[in-house]
Amino acid sequence: MANSKLYKGSLNTIILKLLDEQGKMYGYEITQKVKALTKGELKITEGALYPALHKLEAEGLLEVEVAKVDNRLRKYYKLTEQGEKETVNRLAELEDFIRSMQQLVNPKWSIS
Amino acid sequence: MANSKLYKGSLNTIILKLLDEQGKMYGYEITQKVKALTKGELKITEGALYPALHKLEAEGLLEVEVAKVDNRLRKYYKLTEQGEKETVNRLAELEDFIRSMQQLVNPKWSIS
DNA sequence: TCTTATGCATAAGAAAATTATGTATATTAG
DNA sequence: CTAATATACATAATTTTCTTATGCATAAGA
Numbered sequence: 001m002a003n004s005k006l007y008k009g010s011l012n013t014i015i016l017k018l019l020d021e022q023g024k025m026y027g028y029e030i031t032q033k034v035k036a037l038t039k040g041e042l043k044i045t046e047g048a049l050y051p052a053l054h055k056l057e058a059e060g061l062l063e064v065e066v067a068k069v070d071n072r073l074r075k076y077y078k079l080t081e082q083g084e085k086e087t088v089n090r091l092a093e094l095e096d097f098i099r100s101m102q103q104l105v106n107p108k109w110s111i112s
Numbered sequence: 113m114a115n116s117k118l119y120k121g122s123l124n125t126i127i128l129k130l131l132d133e134q135g136k137m138y139g140y141e142i143t144q145k146v147k148a149l150t151k152g153e154l155k156i157t158e159g160a161l162y163p164a165l166h167k168l169e170a171e172g173l174l175e176v177e178v179a180k181v182d183n184r185l186r187k188y189y190k191l192t193e194q195g196e197k198e199t200v201n202r203l204a205e206l207e208d209f210i211r212s213m214q215q216l217v218n219p220k221w222s223i224s
Numbered sequence: 225t226c227t228t229a230t231g232c233a234t235a236a237g238a239a240a241a242t243t244a245t246g247t248a249t250a251t252t253a254g
Numbered sequence: 255c256t257a258a259t260a261t262a263c264a265t266a267a268t269t270t271t272c273t274t275a276t277g278c279a280t281a282a283g284a
Contacts, residue, residue: 008239009272014217028230072279101206104146105125105210164241
């Protein structure tokens with residue numbers, strides 16, 4: 001994997017953002033969605049994802065709903081009310097961060 | 113600090129990039145430069161910076177030159193030949209990463 | 225029938241920060 | 255004059271957040 005060491009710290013925000021726009025998602029679905037959106041550039045490993053989901057749930061930002069599809073288990077996660085508020089803050093922070101990174105690595109880029 | 117948990121993994125590349133364009137810099141100067149470039153958004157802590165510089169030096173990407181200015185010590189770092197090559201690769205990787213993050217958090221943004 | 229895909233989970237270890245110190249000199253403000 | 259801030263380096267303890275390696279189980283495709 002190319003960017004294996006790069007996205008530390010932003011995984012939680014990515015999860016929140018995806019749930020915010022998709023309504024509800026299950027773990028495996030999240031890994032596939034990220035892979036698709038970034039054209040394979042970013043791959044979320046299960047070892048990172050599941051603990052992250054559990055932690056966000058423990059923090060009260062997510063809630064779970066278990067479903068059984070095709071005899072296989074799925075755990076759908078969605079934002080709680082508190083989760084929606086936090087998503088706004090964390091997304092703003094992440095966007096600022098991305099802007100800052102751009103400023104550092106390539107000041108010629110502009111955002112429109 | 114706002115983004116304290118966000119820039120993990122990219123510090124090394126930021127250091128390399130700055131040294132690439134500035135020629136040589138010393139540690140404290142790097143912290144100030146990053147603060148200035150990002151308008152205070154990103155603050156590199158000394159606890160992160162100095163070990164990172166030492167590690168990059170140990171990897172053969174940086175070389176040091178000690179100077180005394182105003183009776184105070186300064187350690188100027190600059191890229192080795194190998195460091196310049198690595199900078200190209202790591203910068204490209206970081207730029208890809210930034211693009212991917214944008215794709216995830218704000219697909220409406222475009223880069224020009 | 226064997227591999228790949230789907231779907232969850234956790235444990236061990238590594239990487240990369242934060243936080244808290246420590247040392248020392250120079251400058252600025254009260 | 256003296257206390258606080260800025261400059262300049264460094265490291266140790268701890269925490270956070272990943273990677274890697276497993277493990278279990280069902281479904282689909284070659």
